[in-house]
Amino acid sequence: MxxxxxxxxxxxxxxxxxxxxxxxxxxxxxxxxxxxxxxxxxxxxxxxxxxxxxxxxxxxxxxxxxxxxxxxxxxxxxxxxxxxxxxxxxxxxxxxxxxxxxxxxxxxxxxxxxxxxxxxxxxxxxxxxxxxxxxxxxxxxxxxxxxxxxxxxxxxxxxxxxxxxxxxxxxxxxxxxxxxxxxxxxxxxxTPWNLFSNPTVVNYFLGGLGAFLGPLFGVIMVDYYWVKRGRVDVDELFDATPGSRYYYRGGVNPKALWAFLPSAAVAAVLALVKTFSDVAPYSWFIGTALAAGLYVLLCRGERAAQLPAAPEKPVEV
Incomplete structure (x- = not known):
């Protein structure tokens, strides 16, 4: 409601x-x-x-x-x-x-x-x-x-x-x-009430969640602050035509996926496999660091040219 x-x-x-x-x-x-x-x-x-x-x-x-x-x-x-x-x-x-x-x-x-x-x-x-x-x-x-x-x-x-x-x-x-x-x-x-019925399940759930969210965060931060140097073309963000600045390949950034997938896989194993229970709570940190490092390697030759500073007022969509 x-x-x-x-x-x-x-x-x-x-x-x-x-x-x-x-x-x-x-x-x-x-x-x-x-x-x-x-x-x-x-x-x-x-x-x-x-x-x-x-x-x-x-x-x-x-x-x-x-x-x-x-x-x-x-x-x-x-x-x-x-x-x-x-x-x-x-x-x-x-x-x-x-x-x-x-x-x-x-x-x-x-x-x-x-x-x-x-x-x-x-x-x-x-x-x-x-x-x-x-x-x-x-x-x-x-x-x-x-x-x-x-x-x-x-x-x-x-x-x-x-x-x-x-x-x-x-x-x-x-x-x-x-x-x-x-x-x-x-x-x-x-049925989240079943997932959160046991403290151990809560820790596994949050560890698994962090294993996937961390790599996403790492890729996004590196892409914005390092690759694009904190500058984006707001109008181009909403241009889905082939060849536009952020169209990449079929509307998907393949390098972001190549950085995310292996990082998330490693972090998920560390978070969910009992053998690695000692490091499971750190899955977010591990996933973030792995994805950020991989994305830097993949994009080291593609740092964008400086764009005009974005306006301070947020653009409503």
Whole structure:
């Protein structure tokens, strides 16, 4: 329903989801701190590990998080092109990513550490922690908030991009709305609630996702910043006639595929084969580096001539 109304409806829904989940998490943090007597330990852990293992797990977690954010990094233009200017995009990214994400992590750590102090176990699921409040109205309100927030995250991360992609594949028949409906049906067929029923499955899924998204990211970054030197001809981007600047071969860039396919294959093996479980969380990094290196080798003699600087105002399509 939300995605069928277009991107403006998605934006308004997100404007509600973000503050709503923040209110619930802050309320949880205050409640658990009060239950703990306003004193918690941020260093104690029920499962102590060596310093080296801590670093390995930390970087592994970063790799899995990047696999999750990889979808948004690749289709960021679906959102940024509606911004009035480049300054707005930079400001939104600054407050929305490093500042907002870091603050949310701090609150999450406080909530989890507080649960360890109060209940003797680290409760990482906020919904499970809300259930311990013991108030039916609080439970219902928090459950609704978490459900709405989950919808907001999934619409942005999992529906906007495929809706646009499907519309671009067959624009005569598939609109943004129809593409969103197709994505919804496909998401139900996959039954993601089964995929995410086990932490091990989650790690394998994210590792496999990163194995394919990383190489795409590597190729795109090298192509834009190194091959094309940060300059593109916007009008030519939408020219699909043979011989146009970005037509390549039959509308496909073969060198990008030659860099992507072997890199994704190697990263996928490392992510999904149990023998390589120690490096599986780093599949995004590995895939990105392999694809970027291969693409540099393939395009080292084809760096584009300088083009006029692109306008700062995003071009709406």
């Amino acid at each position: 939300i995605i069928s109304q277009g991107m403006e409806s998605v934006r308004k829904f997100q404007d509600f989801c973000g503050p709503a989940i923040w209110l619930v998490m802050i309320a949880l943090a205050v409640w658990v701190l009060a239950k703990a007597g306003w004193t918690i330990s941020l260093t104690s852990t029920p499962h102590p590990v060596a310093v080296g293992e801590q670093w390995r797990q930390w970087f592994g977690a970063i790799g899995l998080i990047l696999a999750t954010y990889g979808t948004l990094m690749l289709n960021f233009c679906d959102f940024s092109r509606f911004a009035p200017d480049y300054k707005t995009v930079r400001r939104g990214n600054f407050w929305g990513l490093p500042i907002n994400s870091t603050a949310f992590v701090v609150v999450s750590v406080i909530v989890t550490a507080g649960s360890l102090e109060v209940f003797g176990e680290a409760i990482t699921d906020p919904a499970e922690l809300v259930a311990k409040v013991g108030n039916t109205w609080v439970l219902v309100l928090a459950a609704l908030t978490f459900a709405i927030a989950t919808m907001g995250v999934n619409i942005v991360a999992n529906f906007v991009s495929p809706a646009y992609d499907l519309a671009n594949v067959w624009p005569q028949k598939i609109t943004f709305r129809v593409g969103g409906m197709i994505s919804t049906v496909a998401a139900l067929v996959v």
